[in-house]
Amino acid sequence: MPDPGALSPPGPRLARLWRLGFGLLGLAALTLQFGLMLSNADGAPLSRSLINFFSYFTILTNLLVAFALLAPAIDARAVLGRWMAGEGVRAAVTMYAVVVGLTYHLLLARVWSPEGWWWLADTLLHTAMPLAMLVDWLLFTPKGRLRWFDAVKWLLFPAVFGAWTLAHGALSGWYPYWFIDVGELGLERAAINFAGLLAVFLVLGLAVVAIDRVIGRKRTPVSGSAA
Incomplete structure (x- = not known):
């Protein structure tokens, strides 16, 4: 008999429409x-x-968000749909999206005041889509299966991005964000800034795992896919 105090996730139709x-x-x-x-x-x-364009973490993350949302909704049985529906993948993408939103509003918004279409694109990519992915993870993704070590594994994507940024920047002289601009800050300062960003990723990843465990204990088991 289900626990009357447990949380039940919304139905699959609402998840698919979302x-x-x-x-x-x-x-x-x-x-x-x-x-x-x-x-x-x-x-x-x-x-x-x-x-x-594809050297911005914001762009890469929003691509991941789009695939994470669309793949299970279009065909939950396909290889990509099954992979994107995985709890670990969705939690990681959610964490990356939250970092995009926080980094923009805390570090970048103060040096960038877009207008018109630029404002619309920035708002969608840095605010609306991170929030949409966060809500999707909270409401429609099964909980209770993440491990603490998952937060460490999720650092691979930003670490690879950092390595690419250094290599590309050394060749082109172009860097996507001021706080990792080696040309302006020097390698040591840029490396310290990026290490701090990785620490933020780790802390948020651990928070995601903690939330997953708390919600997982309260939700009633459901059968079938939420997609």
């Missing part, structure tokens, strides 16, 4: 951002614009 709607919105926001970037490229080669 994921389809925000997944498509995320792709639209990425398309808008790329179009705006091209319009401001000042004749730079398309290849350079593409590389720089």
